Amino acid sequence: MGMVGGGLTSFIGPVHRKAAGIDGEIELVSGAFSVVPGESKATGEALYLNPNRVYETYQEMFEKEAKLPASERIDFVSVVTPNHVHFGPSKMALESGFHVLVEKPIAFSLQEAKTLKKVVDKTGLILGLTHTYTGYPLVKEARNMVAAGKLGAIRKIYVEYPQGWLSTLLEKSGNAQASWRTDPKQSGMGGAIGDIGTHAANLAEYITGLKITEVCAMLNTVVKGRHLDDDTSMLIRFENGASGILMATQVAAGEENNLNIRIYGEKGGLEWRQMEPNTLVVKWLGRPMEIIRAGQSYLSDDAKAFTRTPAGHPEGYLEAFANIYRAFTKAVRDYKPGKKINYTKYDFPDVEDGVRGMNFVQTVVKSANSSKKWTPLK
Amino acid sequence: MGMVGGGLTSFIGPVHRKAAGIDGEIELVSGAFSVVPGESKATGEALYLNPNRVYETYQEMFEKEAKLPASERIDFVSVVTPNHVHFGPSKMALESGFHVLVEKPIAFSLQEAKTLKKVVDKTGLILGLTHTYTGYPLVKEARNMVAAGKLGAIRKIYVEYPQGWLSTLLEKSGNAQASWRTDPKQSGMGGAIGDIGTHAANLAEYITGLKITEVCAMLNTVVKGRHLDDDTSMLIRFENGASGILMATQVAAGEENNLNIRIYGEKGGLEWRQMEPNTLVVKWLGRPMEIIRAGQSYLSDDAKAFTRTPAGHPEGYLEAFANIYRAFTKAVRDYKPGKKINYTKYDFPDVEDGVRGMNFVQTVVKSANSSKKWTPLK
Amino acid sequence: MGMVGGGLTSFIGPVHRKAAGIDGEIELVSGAFSVVPGESKATGEALYLNPNRVYETYQEMFEKEAKLPASERIDFVSVVTPNHVHFGPSKMALESGFHVLVEKPIAFSLQEAKTLKKVVDKTGLILGLTHTYTGYPLVKEARNMVAAGKLGAIRKIYVEYPQGWLSTLLEKSGNAQASWRTDPKQSGMGGAIGDIGTHAANLAEYITGLKITEVCAMLNTVVKGRHLDDDTSMLIRFENGASGILMATQVAAGEENNLNIRIYGEKGGLEWRQMEPNTLVVKWLGRPMEIIRAGQSYLSDDAKAFTRTPAGHPEGYLEAFANIYRAFTKAVRDYKPGKKINYTKYDFPDVEDGVRGMNFVQTVVKSANSSKKWTPLK
Amino acid sequence: MGMVGGGLTSFIGPVHRKAAGIDGEIELVSGAFSVVPGESKATGEALYLNPNRVYETYQEMFEKEAKLPASERIDFVSVVTPNHVHFGPSKMALESGFHVLVEKPIAFSLQEAKTLKKVVDKTGLILGLTHTYTGYPLVKEARNMVAAGKLGAIRKIYVEYPQGWLSTLLEKSGNAQASWRTDPKQSGMGGAIGDIGTHAANLAEYITGLKITEVCAMLNTVVKGRHLDDDTSMLIRFENGASGILMATQVAAGEENNLNIRIYGEKGGLEWRQMEPNTLVVKWLGRPMEIIRAGQSYLSDDAKAFTRTPAGHPEGYLEAFANIYRAFTKAVRDYKPGKKINYTKYDFPDVEDGVRGMNFVQTVVKSANSSKKWTPLK
Known part of the structure; x- marks a missing residue:
């Protein structure tokens, strides 16, 4: 697993890392944690990562990781940046051959979301979305x-x-x-x-x-x-x-x-x-x-x-989050190039949910600006 | 206290009677409990009332009670009939010189409610409304x-x-x-x-x-x-x-x-x-x-x-109800003909709340039938 | 209904009166509310009672009430005094022909409780005990x-x-x-x-x-x-x-x-x-x-x-209390001299519960003073 | 980190592993997971461990791990076996130079617990005890x-x-x-x-x-x-x-x-x-x-x-458990041979709590068998 975003001051980055760590099935090995110069390296160090696999930009990360041997390189990348930096890394990751688990909302705009959907469809790779609460x-x-x-x-x-x-x-x-x-x-x-x-x-x-x-x-x-x-x-x-x-x-x-x-x-x-x-x-x-x-x-x-x-032994937010990782990585493990993934079987939010979410936001904003009572959501 | 409605199959009648009975300050002495022939008498008997003061119609009740000596006749009447029979008895009671405590909604229509308001203003008598929940x-x-x-x-x-x-x-x-x-x-x-x-x-x-x-x-x-x-x-x-x-x-x-x-x-x-x-x-x-x-x-x-x-000794719905009676009857006791009642001091729902409620219902129905988003409530 | 105790500063007296008033089945008509000179009268006035039936002592009350015509005199008396004045009025009431509803504990000592039991057995009259919480x-x-x-x-x-x-x-x-x-x-x-x-x-x-x-x-x-x-x-x-x-x-x-x-x-x-x-x-x-x-x-x-x-219309402590009154007065109404009352049918705490309670207190005190682990409760 | 016990059918073994994994600070690298032949290996495989560091017995584990270079060998061992197998591995681990985190109760008997205390005192190593609930x-x-x-x-x-x-x-x-x-x-x-x-x-x-x-x-x-x-x-x-x-x-x-x-x-x-x-x-x-x-x-x-x-993002049992690990491993990291650890500073249950717990069990059993009311707990 690699990570884009999630530097030292991030809220959601550590949540992802802890959630990914609970089941002992996922290892974070690479990251482009921040655009603040030096912060990516510092984060990598704090996480005991091999400094060679900590990058200053996600572009560099995907380029270099893609060149590593299959047994060594990351399987998927978690994108945990602010909303306006969801699309770029997600798209490039997919196009570089990596599955993607991206924070919600999937993108900055409905347009971006729809583009991502096309990339997913084209590459056949897996995109998961952390609508955490469905993980409970x-x-x-x-x-x-x-x-x-x-x-x-x-x-x-x-x-x-x-x-x-x-x-x-x-x-x-x-x-x-x-x-x-x-x-x-x-x-x-x-x-x-x-x-x-x-x-x-x-x-x-x-x-x-x-x-x-x-x-x-x-x-x-x-x-x-x-x-x-x-x-x-x-x-x-x-x-x-x-x-x-x-x-x-x-x-x-x-x-x-x-x-x-x-x-x-x-x-x-x-x-x-x-x-x-x-x-x-x-x-x-x-x-x-x-x-x-x-x-x-x-x-x-x-x-x-x-x-x-x-x-009686309560579980919480991190376990729900870990459930998204569990379902997503199960699909990743089962992935075979050229074979379509059956999302229903794995039960995690995917690119469809991402498009749906952006559509919802856009429609609500439209409705709020309208004097008509009802606005359809397609 | 007299009662209009509240016969043997009534839900809210017994609630009123129990609520009125808790504090030992109010005595039910008269009633026109039902339009079903015989049921008013039967209810009066079940309540140990003097049969002479149990009537078949509210009209009869107000006429006869009004003729009793002041020390003997009812001070006020509780109207606990279905909505379409709130207006008639309330209006006649006021016009016969009795204060009124009426179930909500105050009337069948906004028009009726406004008419009642005028009668209250004209007679100077007290009208209370059992919006029970504000009694807690x-x-x-x-x-x-x-x-x-x-x-x-x-x-x-x-x-x-x-x-x-x-x-x-x-x-x-x-x-x-x-x-x-x-x-x-x-x-x-x-x-x-x-x-x-x-x-x-x-x-x-x-x-x-x-x-x-x-x-x-x-x-x-x-x-x-x-x-x-x-x-x-x-x-x-x-x-x-x-x-x-x-x-x-x-x-x-x-x-x-x-x-x-x-x-x-x-x-x-x-x-x-x-x-x-x-x-x-x-x-x-x-x-x-x-x-x-x-x-x-x-x-x-x-x-x-x-x-x-x-x-730690829980109170409930009947006590909240009794609080409406407590506040209303306090005003009734303090009432002096010709002197305006200060509703704020007593804290019970009154004819203004009744008009407001009918206005609310009418406005909501109007809004529901409109394709415009917002409808003003005046 | 008459009352012993329950003067103006009492906690439990008003509780009894409110509980008795809820169902409109019981009327307080007589009382010896306090041993403080004048307080009994003052309480009676505050409760709108006929002053002739408000007494300075319970002895006077029972003597005079017993002489009233059956249709007029009290059916039963509620004893709501502090513990050390439960036994006296309860015993005298029974011996004067009145049923008794007494606050718990039934008496000051196990000995008193047992004596009361004998009086109940002998008179065949009904004694109820306000273990309120079983009324829920x-x-x-x-x-x-x-x-x-x-x-x-x-x-x-x-x-x-x-x-x-x-x-x-x-x-x-x-x-x-x-x-x-x-x-x-x-x-x-x-x-x-x-x-x-x-x-x-x-x-x-x-x-x-x-x-x-x-x-x-x-x-x-x-x-x-x-x-x-x-x-x-x-x-x-x-x-x-x-x-x-x-x-x-x-x-x-x-x-x-x-x-x-x-x-x-x-x-x-x-x-x-x-x-x-x-x-x-x-x-x-x-x-x-x-x-x-x-x-x-x-x-x-x-x-x-x-x-x-x-x-969804919550009931509380007063209603539970009223349930003790409801069950007790049902038995009182069904009472026929010489016929044994079936307590199970009516479901209210009685003299047996009273003796049991005093026995419990005595046994616990004994156990607390003992260095032995277990003390039998007979 | 190494583990004794926690094979495939264990309840508490996975709990330890998940708890240890949350913060990304601890890596399980070695284990003697079961005395059932083959199960230790199978568990190691399921956990992606290097098979060379998965052992059939804890004795073998401590011997071999102790010979590895300091940078490579385990720092501490978690003992998650049933109660009667807490003492043996804990004692041997300490004597082999490894810190110990042991499930509660610390041992099978008070005597064993006291012996462990002596070993802790003698070696100066750290022993933690998973009284999980104090981790909340x-x-x-x-x-x-x-x-x-x-x-x-x-x-x-x-x-x-x-x-x-x-x-x-x-x-x-x-x-x-x-x-x-x-x-x-x-x-x-x-x-x-x-x-x-x-x-x-x-x-x-x-x-x-x-x-x-x-x-x-x-x-x-x-x-x-x-x-x-x-x-x-x-x-x-x-x-x-x-x-x-x-x-x-x-x-x-x-x-x-x-x-x-x-x-x-x-x-x-x-x-x-x-x-x-x-x-x-x-x-x-x-x-x-x-x-x-x-x-x-x-x-x-x-x-x-x-x-x-x-x-508002609820934490649960695994996080409480992880807190015991967090505190314990902080002490382990700060450990310097010859220097006494200040347990208060780190806030995790230790060998004193372990002895206390065994003493408590023994005293309760003694009290339960005694006809005297009180038994002192020293």
């Missing part, structure tokens, strides 16, 4: 329950992603995370909607298996002086006639990372909260509510395959 | 916290009222509650929006002290064969620039009566849930979350005045 | 589940009653409640053990239907200067071989009234917490946990008979 | 709060460790984990008390900084046919006069791994639950309860040093 075992259990019809036809879907960390103008106080995420030049056309709204939409579509077909959105920039939206709420409609609400905000002061979803069908509803991810609440019409717990013997094989500890 | 002590505490600026300027308001009891076509199976609530002739132009959506709107405006100025609403009839909406979601905007979401549904299968509200300001947020009403969660930016509990010595006098038991 | 609907549901064998044979029972209100020497600061409860002359030989430990023991025996047969107890006076225990922990054994722990403390600073119980059998366990009394958690071996909720249609008739509101 | 950041925060006197003098300590997985005679159904843990020849004199009771005692002493001085214990073998205790409850006293309860059971059907602790001082109490480890509840006398959350900026440096993700 009970999210998979929830999806299985819906697919098995346990809730009956789905009627209502409420998905929320409240955070509070951007309640003040943090980007003006030297916070690196806040700076790039609120900068349209680095983040793209969406602030909160791109950063966390896409996770919410992805989670809703993943669990229900239903596509959002229309949105009626409000985008706000609540904190004065900010250059991108930090708050969104929208009414949503799904392909089967279900409807609901999607909310994502970064100005809910006091909230941490409170992604949650509630889904109601004819027979009952389910509720999952990322901050207590090992519990899935199922409410039934006319019989007692059930609490489903990670690690239990009664879970589906899909949930079990992504669990590392017995019930 | 911690709702009052929340309002105090917001008013005191503890959260800073309010930015986001999310209020939800999910129920699941109308997930099936219950009205076709002989359920009396379901029947009239889903019948436009008895319920009015709104189903879920009138029955529970108004509670949600009232709660949000009560706690924040802010008026909703615009709505962007979706109204759905989810269960086939139903004649009124059973589900609504809307984006909302408030007078100070805050925005949020209001959701009310009766088809969230497995939900009981899960009214809840979250309010975020610049410095923190608060969260209250009706199903665990003795707990108020306060989340702060940069310091530990606090759990405020009913019955504690640190609460405001407003909250304390509406609490009957020490901390 | 879900406590009854829990008892039904255990009796029906749903958990299999019971193995472990953990019951706790932590409070924190006596964490300081409150009795020295003029707090009336603290004063008599920590005074051996008014409270008896037990402090926390008598005040709340008996509730815990009663709850455990009520739900499981099993008697405690042995205790191994530690009694502590944690706060310096206090004259009675304020804290206890004990190992306990039950008649069927089950074992467990009983804890009761009034110095768990920050706790409110956190009575809770967990019971485990061969197949699963259940957990109930008084502070969220409308929820019963059932944990199963090998299948999802269930959350049972008050007011739901799937509950047993026993639980339903003691519920006043639909699911 | 909020456990460290709790300890800091107590040490800083925020709760005032500690009065009551309640620690519980309920599990339900041994509710049936699982050891007879071929479950490898159940088999050795219920076998006195592999597990030692204690069943539940050794397996999980020691964790509870360690946690209580760790957070409070107080030693248990006396126990009054009941040990039960609840499931018929089992050869060791599966359930214990005890009253405990601490050196400062505080008292409390320790409960540990493996027959609480439906419980997962519900270790939890509540500690009350003069001013308030705190509560932590392993199954939701990122939340620390603090209850205060006379002011609102506080919820302290992992990853927040207001935490102590001690807690922050052991956190990997921002607030």
Whole structure:
């Protein structure tokens, strides 16, 4: 594994490295960690890497790694840079023969995303996307329950992603995370909607298996002086006639990372909260509510395959992240040139999800700027 | 106290009677409990009332009671009939010289509500409205916290009222509650929006002290064969620039009566849930979350005045209901003909709230039928 | 209904009156509310009672009430005085022909309790005891589940009653409640053990239907200067071989009234917490946990008979208290002189529970003073 | 790093490996994974190890590793075998010059534990013990709060460790984990008390900084046919006069791994639950309860040093485990022959905790067999 981005001040870089390290199946051997001169080398040293395989640019990295013997060179690269540097390295990596695991959103614009999709299709290589939250075992259990019809036809879907960390103008106080995420030049056309709204939409579509077909959105920039939206709420409609609400905000002061979803069908509803991810609440019409717990013997094989500890030994965010790596690298190991990968079998977010996410952002921005109630999402 | 409606099969009648009975300050002495022949008498008997003061119609009741000596006749009447019979008895009671406590919504239409307002203004008598949920002590505490600026300027308001009891076509199976609530002739132009959506709107405006100025609403009839909406979601905007979401549904299968509200300001947020009403969660930016509990010595006098038991001895729905009675009857006792009542001092929902609620329902229905995104709520 | 005790500064008097008032079935008409000169009259006035039936002493009350016509005089009396004045009025009431509902503990000593039992047996009248917590609907549901064998044979029972209100020497600061409860002359030989430990023991025996047969107890006076225990922990054994722990403390600073119980059998366990009394958690071996909720249609008739509101409209402490009144007065209404009452049918704590409680206190004190591990509880 | 035990069917072996892998600071390079012929090799292969460094016995491993150049050989060894094979490899590892991280309990008997202590003292090498639960950041925060006197003098300590997985005679159904843990020849004199009771005692002493001085214990073998205790409850006293309860059971059907602790001082109490480890509840006398959350900026440096993700991105059991590795390996890196290690600085359980744990087990068994109430724990 190689890495683009993830230098010493990065938030998500270490998360990727820890997640990749948990199962002992992946070794980081190469990286172009930063465009700040010297920082890539420094990061490589801190990570005990062979300095020969630590590069100043991703271009150099892909060129040189591609020339190494197959048994030695990296199999895939993780792209963990800010949004505006997702496309470049991902495209070049694929074109240099490396599989790619890229942070979400997949690109800076829908256009870039669609281009990447073409490159994936052309090269036949694997592109994974870290919509981390679908990596949780009970999210998979929830999806299985819906697919098995346990809730009956789905009627209502409420998905929320409240955070509070951007309640003040943090980007003006030297916070690196806040700076790039609120900068349209680095983040793209969406602030909160791109950063966390896409996770919410992805989670809703993943669990229900239903596509959002229309949105009626409000985008706000609540904190004065900010250059991108930090708050969104929208009414949503799904392909089967279900409807609901999607909310994502970064100005809910006091909230941490409170992604949650509630889904109601004819027979009952389910509720999952990322901050207590090992519990899935199922409410039934006319019989007692059930609490489903990670690690239990009664879970589906899909949930079990992504669990590392017995019930009552909590797993968390890093393990969910590691599950994306587990599924992606399983596909990478099974990859055979010229043979199409069956994404369903491996269960990780891919280039389709990436295009979908960019499309979602663009449509929400369009809806927010429109005085018409509904805007279709194709 | 007299009562109109609340016969033997009524849900809300017994709730009113129990709530009125808790504090030992109010005695039910008269009633016109039902239009079903004989049922009013039967109800009176079951309640140990003097049969001479149990009437077949509210008209008869007000006529005869008005002729009794002042020391003997009822002081006020509770109107607990279905929506389409709120206006008639309320108006006649006022015009007969009785104060009125009426179930919400105050009337069948905005027009009726406005007429009632005029009657209240003209007679100078007191009209209270059982928006029960504002009777909870911690709702009052929340309002105090917001008013005191503890959260800073309010930015986001999310209020939800999910129920699941109308997930099936219950009205076709002989359920009396379901029947009239889903019948436009008895319920009015709104189903879920009138029955529970108004509670949600009232709660949000009560706690924040802010008026909703615009709505962007979706109204759905989810269960086939139903004649009124059973589900609504809307984006909302408030007078100070805050925005949020209001959701009310009766088809969230497995939900009981899960009214809840979250309010975020610049410095923190608060969260209250009706199903665990003795707990108020306060989340702060940069310091530990606090759990405020009913019955504690640190609460405001407003909250304390509406609490009957020490901390840890839970109070519930009947006590909240009793608080509406407590505040209303306090005003009734203080009433002096010709002197205007200071509603703020007593803190119970009044005719203004009633008009506001009907206006809200009408505006939401208008918005739902419009292809424009926003509809003003005046 | 008449009342002994419950003057203006009483905590439990108003609780009794509110509980008795909820269902509109009981009318307080008489009282000897206080031994403080004038306070009884003042209380009667505040309660709108006929002054002729407000007495300075309970002796006067029983003498005069007994002479009233049957249709007019009180049916029963509630004794809500401090512990050392439970025996006198209860005995005299019974001997004057009145049924009695007495606060727990039933008496000051085991000897008194046994004497009362004899008076009950001799008069054939009804004595109820306000072990309030068994009045909660879900406590009854829990008892039904255990009796029906749903958990299999019971193995472990953990019951706790932590409070924190006596964490300081409150009795020295003029707090009336603290004063008599920590005074051996008014409270008896037990402090926390008598005040709340008996509730815990009663709850455990009520739900499981099993008697405690042995205790191994530690009694502590944690706060310096206090004259009675304020804290206890004990190992306990039950008649069927089950074992467990009983804890009761009034110095768990920050706790409110956190009575809770967990019971485990061969197949699963259940957990109930008084502070969220409308929820019963059932944990199963090998299948999802269930959350049972008050007011739901799937509950047993026993639980339903003691519920006043639909699911999601929370009930609390006053309603539980009202359930003791409801069951007790049902028996009082059915009472026929000379005919034995079937206590099981009515389901309220009675004189047997009272004797049992005093025996428990005496045994725990004995165990605490012993260097032997186990002391039998007969 | 090398490993003794942890073959393909091991529960705790993979946990160690995953925990060691998270931070990318530790590399497993050698192992004697099993005494089952061939399994050690097979495990090594599955872990991509160099087969030359995978051994059939730990004796062979220590001999050969000791002869490798310092830059190449293992720095330390993790001993993850069943209890009866903790002593042998730990002792030999130390005597061969390797630091040791050993699973708890440190040994099969108190005698072995004391011998190990002597070897540690003599060699000056580092021995760590995986009392995992003290690795959680909020456990460290709790300890800091107590040490800083925020709760005032500690009065009551309640620690519980309920599990339900041994509710049936699982050891007879071929479950490898159940088999050795219920076998006195592999597990030692204690069943539940050794397996999980020691964790509870360690946690209580760790957070409070107080030693248990006396126990009054009941040990039960609840499931018929089992050869060791599966359930214990005890009253405990601490050196400062505080008292409390320790409960540990493996027959609480439906419980997962519900270790939890509540500690009350003069001013308030705190509560932590392993199954939701990122939340620390603090209850205060006379002011609102506080919820302290992992990853927040207001935490102590001690807690922050052991956190990997921002607030709201939950951490779990593997991260707590990784924290033991992090602290232990920090000490290993700082180790200089002849220089004494300052254990307080690194904050991981060591040989003293190991001796303490064995002493605790032995004392509890003694107490359980005694008819005297209290048995001192020295």
